[in-house]
Amino acid sequence: xxxxxxxxxxxxxxxxxxxxxxxxxxxxxxxxxxxxxxxxxxxxxxxxxxxxxxxxxxxxxxxxxxxxxxxxxxxxxxxxxxxxxxxxxxxxxxxxxxxxxxxxxxxxxxxxxxxxxxxxxxxxxxxxxxxxxxxxxxxxxxxxxxxxxxxxxxxxxxxxxxxxxxxxxxxxxxxxxxxxxxxxxxxxxxxxxxxxxxxxxxxxxxxxxxxxxxxxxxxxxxxxxxxxxxxxxxxxxxxxxxxxxxxxxxxxxxxxxxxx
Amino acid sequence: xxxxxxxxxxxxxxxxxxxxxxxxxxxxxxxxxxxxxxxxxxxxxxxxxxxxxxxxxxxxxxxxxxxxxxxxxxxxxxxxxxxxxxxxxxxxxxxxxxxxxxxxxxxxxxxxxxxxxxxxxxxxxxxxxxxxxxxxxxxxxxxxxxxxxxxxxxxxxxxxxxxxxxxxxxxxxxxxxxxxxxxxxxxxxxxxxxxxxxxxxxxxxxxxxxxxxxxxxxxxxxxxxxxxxxxxxxxxxxxxxxxxxxxxxxxxxxxxxxxxxxxxxxxxxxxxxxxxxxxxxxxxxxxxxxxxxxxxxxxxxxxxxxxxxxxxxxxxxxxx
Ligand SMILES: Cc1cc2nc3c(=O)[nH]c(=O)nc-3n(C[C@H](O)[C@H](O)[C@H](O)COP(=O)(O)OP(=O)(O)OC[C@H]3O[C@@H](n4cnc5c(N)ncnc54)[C@H](O)[C@@H]3O)c2cc1C
Ligand SMILES: Nc1ncnc2c1ncn2[C@@H]1O[C@H](COP(=O)(O)O)[C@@H](O)[C@H]1O
Numbered sequence: 001x002x003x004x005x006x007x008x009x010x011x012x013x014x015x016x017x018x019x020x021x022x023x024x025x026x027x028x029x030x031x032x033x034x035x036x037x038x039x040x041x042x043x044x045x046x047x048x049x050x051x052x053x054x055x056x057x058x059x060x061x062x063x064x065x066x067x068x069x070x071x072x073x074x075x076x077x078x079x080x081x082x083x084x085x086x087x088x089x090x091x092x093x094x095x096x097x098x099x100x101x102x103x104x105x106x107x108x109x110x111x112x113x114x115x116x117x118x119x120x121x122x123x124x125x126x127x128x129x130x131x132x133x134x135x136x137x138x139x140x141x142x143x144x145x146x147x148x149x150x151x152x153x154x155x156x157x158x159x160x161x162x163x164x165x166x167x168x169x170x171x172x173x174x175x176x177x178x179x180x181x182x183x184x185x186x187x188x189x190x191x192x193x194x195x196x197x198x199x200x201x202x203x204x205x206x207x208x209x210x211x212x213x214x215x216x217x218x219x220x221x222x223x224x225x226x227x228x229x230x231x232x233x234x235x236x237x238x239x240x241x242x243x244x245x246x247x248x249x250x251x252x253x254x255x256x257x258x259x260x
Numbered sequence: 261x262x263x264x265x266x267x268x269x270x271x272x273x274x275x276x277x278x279x280x281x282x283x284x285x286x287x288x289x290x291x292x293x294x295x296x297x298x299x300x301x302x303x304x305x306x307x308x309x310x311x312x313x314x315x316x317x318x319x320x321x322x323x324x325x326x327x328x329x330x331x332x333x334x335x336x337x338x339x340x341x342x343x344x345x346x347x348x349x350x351x352x353x354x355x356x357x358x359x360x361x362x363x364x365x366x367x368x369x370x371x372x373x374x375x376x377x378x379x380x381x382x383x384x385x386x387x388x389x390x391x392x393x394x395x396x397x398x399x400x401x402x403x404x405x406x407x408x409x410x411x412x413x414x415x416x417x418x419x420x421x422x423x424x425x426x427x428x429x430x431x432x433x434x435x436x437x438x439x440x441x442x443x444x445x446x447x448x449x450x451x452x453x454x455x456x457x458x459x460x461x462x463x464x465x466x467x468x469x470x471x472x473x474x475x476x477x478x479x480x481x482x483x484x485x486x487x488x489x490x491x492x493x494x495x496x497x498x499x500x501x502x503x504x505x506x507x508x509x510x511x512x513x514x515x516x517x518x519x520x521x522x523x524x525x526x527x528x529x530x531x532x533x534x535x536x537x538x539x540x541x542x543x544x545x546x547x548x549x550x551x552x553x554x555x556x557x558x559x560x561x562x563x564x565x566x567x568x569x570x571x572x573x574x575x576x577x578x579x580x
Contacts, residue, residue, distance in 0.1 A: 260579065
């Protein structure tokens with residue numbers, strides 16, 4: 001089983017993000033970068049499938065020099081091989097552009113199963129996974145909380161609005177992860193040592209036969225960023241007893257805020 | 261602009277989701293500012309009857325793709341039918357709800373059609389050729405204005421962010437010839453928790469965190485039920501196994517923006533705040549007066565949630 005994980009490096013979720021001087025990106029100097037939490041779940045699931053039925057796990061990421069850390073971490077968790085697409089022309093891509101690049105990489109390597117995160121917690125696009133599947137012409141199932149592979153098919157339980165549903169698809173297929181699928185392992189010390197010797201290829205767009213002209217101009221363009229309106233907050237309801245506080249809260253919600 | 265706006269309706273077992281009405285109302289507003297028509301596409305099986313209703317929300321034309329193969333949402337079948345309809349209708353923009361289904365569908369569609377896509381839009385501004393949306397990034401820590409360019413734009417709006425406007429119009433219903441195309445996916449089964457109010461669509465959310473101390477959420481559930489709201493949870497409560505994962509609010513859970521969000525026994529970690537800061541009114545109940553949640557709450561009570569919540573419930577009952 002050839003399993004590919006699409007992995008993005010993102011700011012850690014505990015980061016305090018600040019808007020950069022250009023007004024359309026964030027300041028990255030003080031930020032700790034990590035594997036996108038949903039992609040970490042993807043790596044874990046790939047490893048479990050590999051452990052259960054043999055196979056190879058390849059990590060693909062479009063990123064920068066810094067992204068090597070994230071790929072090495074995935075290799076230390078147990079993945080076998082990494083491919084980094086590092087090219088200045090890839091940096092300005094929107095989600096569809098990234099998906100085209102990933103699809104181009106995938107056209108040259110074998111795969112039975114592709115796992116992506118449901119979203120990257122930086123841009124929150126919810127787009128790249130399904131878009132890669134579309135470009136490759138394979139089925140996709142998103143927000144998966146359980147999967148089972150047998151007889152050339154994958155059966156997935158996924159989150160739907162108001163519940164869960166089970167779908168089946170023939171391989172090769174792509175699915176995206178939802179929390180609850182698994183609890184990602186930590187890289188072990190021997191794992192970290194081994195990861196240093198595992199293959200990690202860095203390629204440019206030209207190396208994968210993509211011309212930035214083919215990628216085209218991005219169709220989604222960030223024009224401005226702002227912080228959501230600061231919440232005033234901080235009003236503590238006084239009262240001698242719990243009873244008094246509860247009465248005052250309900251009065252305020254009813255008369256002042258008018259929400260009940 | 262002669263091209264129209266195409267809204268995609270979302271129904272599950274013959275019931276439209278609230279976000280469908282929001283998408284139609286917003287679609288109508290955009291169509292109004294561009295001086296064009298609003299068309300809505302409904303997909304499903306045996307849905308002709310329910311589709312008529314959509315005229316009430318501003319649809320000039322109601323296209324019905326009625327086919328047994330569309331009875332359950334299948335990413336590929338729905339993408340095939342919608343893409344074919346888009347090619348025929350040639351709309352300037354497509355609008356739909358950024359529900360779980362809407363996100364999956366719009367991602368696949370955007371790739372099929374090379375369309376610009378923005379999900380979770382909380383505001384849309386359309387003038388002449390330009391379409392700019394506002395959407396959260398970084399789990400809601402940032403709001404970005406994003407221009408959607410190119411021939412076709414897909415706008416997926418965040419549930420509960422836009423108002424529903426009823427109109428006097430009654431759109432004309434047209435039945436489509438449906439070709440569901442190549443389908444790889446096979447629907448096996450689904451489980452719906454029908455009695456539950458959907459977290460992202462609820463007007464009131466009452467969430468309990470690690471301060472609940474265990475899986476007995478009755479004080480939270482009873483207050484939520486009284487307010488016809490939904491129950492949420494912090495990740496810690498989910499990790500403890502006290503609540504199911506779909507109840508998680510936050511950067512790696514659901515983003516909610518109800519009229520009223522009550523956080524009980526939740527400290528207010530940045531990842532949790534990212535999921536609920538856009539709520540209209542926030543109430544925090546925590547026994548630690550230093551808890552960061554209080555700095556975001558409109559109203560805070562320092563106290564034991566097991567004491568406060570039942571008292572709040574009794575007080576609200578008196579109003580009813
Ligand atoms: C990658 C990543 C993603 C994450 N995503 C999310 C997310 O999406 N959503 C999320 O919520 N968290 C998320 N977290 C976790 C987050 O950092 C916090 O750990 C979590 O939100 C804390 O949950 P809590 O407030 O319930 O628990 P705690 O921080 O332990 O707070 C419990 C609170 O309850 C109060 N309390 C205790 N007993 C009572 C009582 N009887 N009455 C009143 N108050 C009481 C305490 O004073 C305390 O303030 C994420 C973390 C990471 C690393
Ligand atoms: N630059 C990237 N390199 C590799 N995979 C990516 C990249 N961007 C997004 N992905 C994958 O697509 C998923 C969804 O990302 P997004 O559509 O940006 O929210 C992520 O969880 C990754 O699995």
